Amino acid sequence: xxxxxxxxxxxxxxxxxxxxxxxxxxxxxxxxxxxxxxxxxxxxxxxxxxxxxxxxxxxxxxxxxxxxxxxxxxxxxxxxxxxxxxxxxxxxxxxxxxxxxxxxxxxxxxxxxxxxxxxxxxxxxxxxxxxxxxxxxxxxxxxxxxxxxxxxxxxxxxxxxxxxxxxxxxxxxxxxxxxxxxxxxxxxxxxxxxxxxxxxxxxxxxxxxxxxxxxxxxxxxxxxxxxxxxxxxxxxxxxxxxxxxxxxxxxxxxxxxxxxxxxxxxxxxxxxxxxxxxxxxxxxxxxxxxxxxxxxxx
Amino acid sequence: xxxxxxxxxxxxxxxxxxxxxxxxxxxxxxxxxxxxxxxxxxxxxxxxxxxxxxxxxxxxxxxxxxxxxxxxxxxxxxxxxxxxxxxxxxxxxxxxxxxxxxxxxxxxxxxxxxxxxxxxxxxxxxxxxxxxxxxxxxxxxxxxxxxxxxxxxxxxxxxxxxxxxxxxxxxxxxxxxxxxxxxxxxxxxxxxxxxxxxxxxxxxxxxxxxxxxxxxxxxxxxxxxxxxxxxxxxxxxxxxxxxxxxxxxxxxxxxxxxxxxxxxxxxxxxxxxxxxxxxxxxxxxxxxxxxxxxxxxxxxxxxxxxxxxxxxxxxxxxxxxxxxxxxxxxxxxxxxxxxxxxxxxxxxxxxxxxxxxxxxxxxx
Numbered sequence: 001x002x003x004x005x006x007x008x009x010x011x012x013x014x015x016x017x018x019x020x021x022x023x024x025x026x027x028x029x030x031x032x033x034x035x036x037x038x039x040x041x042x043x044x045x046x047x048x049x050x051x052x053x054x055x056x057x058x059x060x061x062x063x064x065x066x067x068x069x070x071x072x073x074x075x076x077x078x079x080x081x082x083x084x085x086x087x088x089x090x091x092x093x094x095x096x097x098x099x100x101x102x103x104x105x106x107x108x109x110x111x112x113x114x115x116x117x118x119x120x121x122x123x124x125x126x127x128x129x130x131x132x133x134x135x136x137x138x139x140x141x142x143x144x145x146x147x148x149x150x151x152x153x154x155x156x157x158x159x160x161x162x163x164x165x166x167x168x169x170x171x172x173x174x175x176x177x178x179x180x181x182x183x184x185x186x187x188x189x190x191x192x193x194x195x196x197x198x199x200x201x202x203x204x205x206x207x208x209x210x211x212x213x214x215x216x217x218x219x220x221x222x223x224x225x226x227x228x229x230x231x232x233x234x235x236x237x238x239x240x241x242x243x244x245x246x247x248x249x250x251x252x253x254x255x256x257x258x259x260x261x262x263x264x265x266x267x268x269x270x271x272x273x274x275x276x277x278x279x280x281x282x283x284x285x286x287x288x289x290x291x292x293x294x295x296x297x298x
Numbered sequence: 299x300x301x302x303x304x305x306x307x308x309x310x311x312x313x314x315x316x317x318x319x320x321x322x323x324x325x326x327x328x329x330x331x332x333x334x335x336x337x338x339x340x341x342x343x344x345x346x347x348x349x350x351x352x353x354x355x356x357x358x359x360x361x362x363x364x365x366x367x368x369x370x371x372x373x374x375x376x377x378x379x380x381x382x383x384x385x386x387x388x389x390x391x392x393x394x395x396x397x398x399x400x401x402x403x404x405x406x407x408x409x410x411x412x413x414x415x416x417x418x419x420x421x422x423x424x425x426x427x428x429x430x431x432x433x434x435x436x437x438x439x440x441x442x443x444x445x446x447x448x449x450x451x452x453x454x455x456x457x458x459x460x461x462x463x464x465x466x467x468x469x470x471x472x473x474x475x476x477x478x479x480x481x482x483x484x485x486x487x488x489x490x491x492x493x494x495x496x497x498x499x500x501x502x503x504x505x506x507x508x509x510x511x512x513x514x515x516x517x518x519x520x521x522x523x524x525x526x527x528x529x530x531x532x533x534x535x536x537x538x539x540x541x542x543x544x545x546x547x548x549x550x551x552x553x554x555x556x557x558x559x560x561x562x563x564x565x566x567x568x569x570x571x572x573x574x575x576x577x578x579x580x581x582x583x584x585x586x587x588x589x590x591x592x593x594x595x596x597x598x599x600x601x602x603x604x605x606x607x608x609x610x611x612x613x614x615x616x617x618x619x620x621x622x623x624x625x626x627x628x629x630x631x632x633x634x635x636x637x638x639x640x641x642x643x644x645x646x647x648x649x650x651x652x653x654x655x656x657x658x659x660x661x662x
Contacts (some may be wrong), residue, residue, distance in 0.1 A: 141412060144442040146423050205643075213615050220607045229443050231365075231454040231593045233600055234356070254618070258642045 007139045013073030014094055018128045025060035025121040032118055032190055052193070056114040060105075063121065069102040070128075074098055081139040086155040087146055089286050093131035097124050099163030103207075107167065110144060111203060115194045119295035120168055142222030145292075157218035158243075158271055161211050165250075169275035172268040175200040179265055194232035201263055204271055212250050219243050239293035242281035248279035249274035301651035311658050312634060313625040318349045321625065338642060341616025348613055351606030358599030364388040364397075365596070371478045372591045375403040378594065392596070400448045401428045405437075410460060416487060418526070423455050423590055449513075450598050450656045457481045457591035459490055462509050462533050465585040466496050474498045474579070480589045481509045482553050490521040493555045494535075494543050499579060502542045504555040505535040509586075513567075521567070530540050533583045537564035537576045544557050599648040623647050625654070 003011075031052050044262075074095055077085040085091040104120050107113060136193075179197055181187050193201075222243070227233040234240060252271045256262035262270070285291065313330055316323055321332035334637030344494040355625035366386035370376045378397050380386055388394055403426045410419045423440040429448060440446055445542035446453040468474050474496050481492030494505040513532035514524035521534055543550070550556065564576035627634055636655065640647040 009481055105301075121568055140415055140417060143418050147420075147441075148443040150443075209618050214616065216607075216614060219605075220611070223607070224604065225443075227600060228445065229454075231445070231452070231456065231595045232597075233603065259511050 003080045003082070003139070003281060004295055006076050010076035010080055010139075013076055014128065014132065017066050017070035017073055018125070018132065019063060019123055020069055021124055021128065021157055024066055024117070025065040025125060027055055028117040028121055028122070031055040031059055031114075038081060056117065059117055060108065060114055063101070063117065064105055066099065066115060067105060070094065070098050070101065077139065081141070084152050086151065086159065087140075087142055088135075088137050088177045090131050090135040091136050091158060092155075092282070093127055093135055095159050096166075097127040097131070098163055099160050100124060100127070100166050101200060103163045103167045107203075108205070111199075112195070116170065116174070119174070120167075121161045121168070123170065124156050133138060134220060143227050147227060148229065150221060150228070154218060154221040154225050155219060157214055161215040162282065164207050164211040165215075165278050167273050168211075169272055170202040171200050171207070172242050172271040172275075175204065175268045176272075177269075195266070201267065203261075204268065205257055208253060208271065212254060215247060215250065219247055235292075237293060238291040240283060240291075242285055246277045246281065249277060300490070300638050300640060300646035302635070303310050303651055303655050305634050305636070305655055305659070306632075307658055309629050309632045309634065312636070312654075315654055315658055317623065323435075328630075331624065333622070333624045335620050335622030336639070338617050338620040338622040341613045341618075341620060343382075343613070345610050345613030345617055347364075348609035351609065352603050352641075353606075355599035355603030355606055357391070357511045357600070359597045359604060360599075361389045361391050362598050363477065363596045364392045365393075366521060366594045367456070367591060368594070369480050369591050370402075370404055371480065371587050372587050374402045375401055376592060377401045381596075391547075398448050398451055400432045402433075402446070402592070403427075404590060407458065407590055407660065409526070409588070413525075416525060419454060421458060425503060434572065437537075451596045452595060453592055454593040454595065456593045459589050460509055460511060460528070460531075460586050461489060461589045461590075462507070462586055464494060464505075464533075465582045465584060466494065466498050466503070466505075466579060467582075468579045479507075479585050479590075481507065485523070486526065487512070487523040488526040491543065492553050493551075494553075495544065495555065497542050497544050499603075501539045501578070502544075504542050504557070504560065505578065506538065506555055507536075508534045511586075517580045521528075528586055531570060531586055533563075533568045535568065535574070535581060536562055536567060536653075537566075537574075537581070539563050539578065596634045616624070619644070621646055622649070 020068075034052055034055060074085055074091075077091060077094070081087075085097060100120075101124055104113060104116065130173060174194065177199060178191055178194060178200070182197070183192055195203075219240075222240070225231040226235070226240075249270070253267065253274055256270060257267055285293065309328065309330065313323060313325060314541065316330065319334070321334045322336070323333045335337045347397075357514050363389065366383040368376055368383050374380055378400050378548065379399065380394050384552040386394075388625075395401075404423060405426055406424045408420070408422045412419055414596065417442050421442055425438055425440060425446070427436050427438055427446065427448075428434070429436075438446060440453070440455045442455055445455070459481060460483075461480045465473060465528075466475040475498070479492055479494050481490035483490045485538070488511050490509040490511075492507050494507060496503045508521060510521055510523040510525050510530075510532045511527060512525035512529040513521060515521050521532070538555065538557050538560040540557075543556060547591045563578075564574070568574055568581070570583055570585055575581040623638055624641065625636065625638040627636050636651055638647045638651050
């Protein structure tokens with residue numbers, strides 16, 4: 001197969017993944033709606049989990065298939081370019097959606113996360129949709145500054161951290177939503193299926209604690225690479241500055257939890273704030289920023 | 299408090315178990331306080347101390363280091379002395395006399411570009427270096443991610459452009475200026491601007507120029523370059539006569555001319571080999587050679603910064619993932635009460651207390 005064939009194959013696979021994710025999304029929606037309906041019919045406000053369990057499992061299975069298709073799409077993109085597929089925003093986005101999905105599926109093996117399926121499939125559809133419609137660029141060779149082994153190390157660590165940060169943020173946001181609902185009174189029928197606040201709080205924290213060293217490593221690997229490519233390891237380039245701000249905020253978050261005993265709402269807000277700086281760095285600095293991390297064509 | 303348990307048993311059994319499992323123990327009367335996982339504190343300490351190491355490394359670099367840039371035309375030799383630099387920023391305690399005496403001769407520079415996207419594919423500079431005046435000549439290559447290293451000084455390939463080669467003669471045909479003049483790129487296709495100053499002519503003459511490696515023209519932009527390689531090079535000059543103001547002592551840019559008090563006497567586009575005659579002389583465009591911008595950096599603190607950062611990750615991992623926990627045991631009415639506290643809220647303590655209880659029961 002020629003490089004162009006691989007590029008077309010990759011596009012087809014990414015479109016295919018989008019399609020399968022949409023099916024997963026529809027089943028998750030059905031599952032949610034069905035659960036609520038089941039509740040309205042019953043006199044008790046408890047949910048009959050057995051009724052929704054099957055469609056939830058099917059949705060997650062379809063979601064896993066979509067993720068495999070996306071994985072193949074990302075790999076094909078890499079083959080077509082003859083390098084790791086992480087050199088522009090389209091490639092970051094499809095790889096980011098992949099790591100986010102994988103994080104969800106892997107964490108979901110240990111914790112019951114099916115309740116997260118709906119928001120997560122919406123998030124993935126948004127990321128992939130934006131990537132395909134707005135950010136798409138044909139495969140191109142690397143510019144000289146990106147020709148380095150550090151591309152693999154630095155960017156892999158950054159994308160992986162981003163996927164897990166995003167997952168942790170989704171959970172923190174869910175926490176805040178449920179918390180405000182409980183403060184007003186009772187959880188809604190749908191919300192009753194979600195885990196307790198305690199569990200969400202812990203899960204969000206554990207994800208951050210797990211990925212924070214990796215993020216630290218991503219920043220340091222970036223500095224080592226910058227020393228080789230740009231002649232300085234730290235230059236307050238916009239991307240570097242925002243990566244540092246994200247690092248500081250997550251460090252503050254971990255400190256607040258471990259040392260000062262923060263938990264619950266305060267911690268969730270801090271977690272969201274830190275995560276939003278990562279997103280800001282990704283979107284704003286790439287699209288509108290002027291720094292050495294902006295390579296032509298996003 | 300986690301894992302609260304009540305059981306029949308003796309305080310000494312609990313103490314034995316805690317000792318066997320290497321808890322630190324403080325016993326007073328009918329209570330035991332035990333703690334394990336001090337490594338977490340160590341990790342915490344290492345993490346914060348290593349941040350200081352990073353800061354010292356950064357400070358060391360800026361105080362004892364230096365940073366400078368120089369544009370050299372291919373074929374020229376760079377000698378590492380203060381006058382060779384276009385700009386030089388030594389640290390507070392860096393003595394310029396200590397610049398290592400290396401030389402770099404730029405032999406060849408190859409830049410290749412993608413014909414479809416115009417994006418650069420590769421920059422390769424081949425050089426001959428000498429560590430000192432009498433040292434052997436070494437041939438080396440420099441790329442964007444592969445700088446040259448001279449001890450603690452590194453030399454980076456940072457930018458490139460073109461220097462048109464021109465000859466300027468006066469009316470009598472005497473050569474008043476000859477040589478390459480570096481022009482500054484303005485866009486990715488290396489549309490470049492520059493100035494040629496000839497103060498030795500009477501009246502003084504200045505050329506405000508643009509250089510286009512691949513000439514193109516449209517109504518909005520006028521002349522511009524449509525590709526970064528030399529496919530159809532063109533030198534556009536406007537000729538100005540009057541006072542170049544080079545004798546005022548005020549430093550001025552070599553790439554621009556202040557034409558406020560000058561008069562424009564001509565405008566022309568030259569291909570390689572062509573000559574333009576104006577009222578007091580002529581200019582000939584002989585050819586083009588590439589220039590490269592070398593960035594010379596001495597950064598003595600960077601190893602410390604790196605060492606500190608690696609230490610920081612290790613310390614961080616230890617402080618995040620080592621479980622530090624306390625277990626208290628007390629005797630109340632002949633029964634033992636056990637409870638614990640996970641200091642960094644990592645899971646596992648309840649299981650551990652469960653195990654403690656069952657092992658103490660088993661031991662009986």
